[in-house]
Amino acid sequence: MDMKNAIAKLKEVDDKSHAITHASALIQWDAATRAPKNSVEGRARTLSTLTGEYYMTLVNDEFNKILSYLEENKKELDYITTRKVEEYRIEYDKIAKIPVNVVKEYSEAQAKASAAWEEAKNKRDFSIFAPHLEKVIDYNKKFISYRGYTKHPYNTLLGDYERGLTTEDLDEFFSELKNTIVPLVNRINKSNVKINTEFTKKHYPSKEQDKLSKQLLHIIGFNMDSGLIAESEHPFTTNFNRNDVRITTHYFENDLLPALYSTLHEGGHAIYEQNIDEELEFTQLCGGTSMGIHESQSRFFENIVGRSYPFIEYIFPIIQKAFPENLQDVTSEDLYLAANKSELSLIRIDADELTYSLHIMIRYEIEKLLFENKILVEDLPEIWNQKYKEYMGLTPKNDAEGILQDVHWSEGLFGYFPSYALGNAYASQFKNTMEKSINIDEDLRNGNLENIRKWLYENVHKYGKLLTPKEIIKKATNEPLNAKYYTAYLEEKYSKIYDL
């Protein structure tokens, strides 16, 4: 083994793992946006084979030796290669412990669970999804037992999305949020301010919403030559490389707001991916550094930009022009209030900025219980409904607006939800620092997002996975993640809106 060989082999693994990831992501995107009904089985087979290939590419003695060689000769490596080796080692340790046949079986189970989830949601019947969900959970428990855990089994999964994150961290984090959100919600309940949202519930044709989505994406800086938008059951972002980043949304013809804000949300994810440094392209490092940081970008564009008064002032005439009849007597102030109306609700993706984290807490608590083996899959709808009663005072009418509302579990994404709440906190902390050098309100009022995007590029986007989340927040804001910026932001914003 010499350095030249090792580097060449590393590039080979980069190319192959990248190609497999690209192909798998496209197959999944296609499945969500337009694949025919009977394509499920063939897709599951191919994804399973590709997953097996990905595994074989990374988990083999030769590659292990190459990683070890590079680790031993770390001093000779440039910074990018050093980080690549670190990431490959983590990935290696994560998957090498799981036998290849289990990985392949899991991929097939996942694909079938996704199809079952969609059917179950359409038919509002959890029992269609339950046996598939149970399998997916069992596989994840198996993975934890293969991989081991520190303190709590769930920590292993949490760490996949936010390195080093533990149930202890989250218990504390959510308790801080709770201490702000619950009293705020109670005060809002007693407020005399009543917000009108009737005009948002008129008939908004998909075609016009689609045009509007594209205009909004243009305003926030999504590059349409390096990405596209389509429709799917549940909005998501996927990226094959920095020049092919795709988002989906879902148009509801009886509601203006969901697609509008899901487009801004996914747009934020996409802008992050499109702006990672070119130097990292086609390597393992070309991707968001963690789910939490990713969510900070989507939340930034959805909430801090998209639900701010000055930005709504800017976009309101554009929206009004798209739906002149529906919005002729409406003002930008009306839209601002409607987009920020806070109320306890059943559907996470439609939740307002304030109560959103309550939805996440419910999911966090349920996932924790699942991986403590304290609850059964068949009891999930009941447990879900109990928690919603407790936190929201509301009960879902059916499974589709309850336990079946999210796509995540069907894809095996456990430990992912907390990222959404972390994202809000990261975003507020970024905003706090950004404000010291940029007049955010003025820029938004003019629809000029260049300074904001440049700040995010310089402090977050360009690094991809070159810096860890901890390094990014520290470098950008001079301190570690601290929930106080988020709670202060909520306090200030909602006190004004509800005249508290």
Added chain:
Amino acid sequence: MDMKNAIAKLKEVDDKSHAITHASALIQWDAATRAPKNSVEGRARTLSTLTGEYYMTLVNDEFNKILSYLEENKKELDYITTRKVEEYRIEYDKIAKIPVNVVKEYSEAQAKASAAWEEAKNKRDFSIFAPHLEKVIDYNKKFISYRGYTKHPYNTLLGDYERGLTTEDLDEFFSELKNTIVPLVNRINKSNVKINTEFTKKHYPSKEQDKLSKQLLHIIGFNMDSGLIAESEHPFTTNFNRNDVRITTHYFENDLLPALYSTLHEGGHAIYEQNIDEELEFTQLCGGTSMGIHESQSRFFENIVGRSYPFIEYIFPIIQKAFPENLQDVTSEDLYLAANKSELSLIRIDADELTYSLHIMIRYEIEKLLFENKILVEDLPEIWNQKYKEYMGLTPKNDAEGILQDVHWSEGLFGYFPSYALGNAYASQFKNTMEKSINIDEDLRNGNLENIRKWLYENVHKYGKLLTPKEIIKKATNEPLNAKYYTAYLEEKYSKIYDL
């Protein structure tokens, strides 16, 4: 080595080669139908890596030994496995002679050539495409030199699409066609029958054409649960497995006919793929047996069904309902004549059934010259235009309606065009036999394609690659391919239409 191991390994190669083919085909489908502009490079890289993986899966000592073992123990194999081994051996011999790095380079060159062709066609400028085309041709010449050839270098490429086909066969075949078509065209030129096509050139909105395409696909028996239709620059069919077969069309808003007939054409390809026996699913044998037989199915649905009087009688009211204003004074007889108007023309895909083979002859002659090293790429537009002058008496106004009109060369498909003419001949021969047991005209007049599809299923579709083209035509019609059924069909049809 024992039989159990060898069979297991064969299945592994089936799975892996199938997954790679599925992924690559989806990436290409996506590229043609909606990928963003800047995605070219990333796609080329991934396709190149996947092509390399496909190569490595098939070309290795272990697999060679397994094939040899199975060949030596042929007596123990069932028929499906025997045929699989035969196909793998042919594929192995075809690609093992080409070094893997050349295969990968070629895949990248191909992807870039496709993008350049699209740009060149849009800008009507062959010079944008020329350097890429030259590379693709040089690679194909290199392949021939690696693989060797019998009698004529072009034979090696011809055989890839129709096993055993030679320039000698084709020189004779085309000369027979010429002997019928050229005199027929001359008689038509002198005919007093003048066909009106004005009503087909009105404004036909894409959206309505799209709806109509889906209705037609339903009528001919395309299964929408196992496939879909989208729009692309050039119509094509792709299949990931028998339950996911996709076609594209291209809507011209100023012309009713092109999309209508390209939909029927691609629909024919797709129905073939959807109806291959389930037993062959996910194996190398699950696909059309040759390009010629494939084209026989697309031509069958496009021409023998789609351009027949009884079928047009059946679909005319449906088309009229889709475009009531354009077609209020039109009859099914008018549409029949317009769809069968024969005239010398510049664009292959818009050509009528009679002159179509002349377009193919031009391409065949040019490809033959290219692989005889008798002409240069830079001279192609001139040579193209000369041949069109000679055969058609017409000269393209620009490269887009001349040398750049077809997608094939950008994808490296040389030796493919003759399949189109063979397909016509196969289709007529099938029809001739089918008529002995089925009243085709009556069934078409009632829009009932069940008997026809069943005949095609029993005699062609279900076999996939289990039978060779020669076996299929012999089994189905009791004789080898014979051009006389096609020439007789043309004679009879056009004599009636033009009152000759």
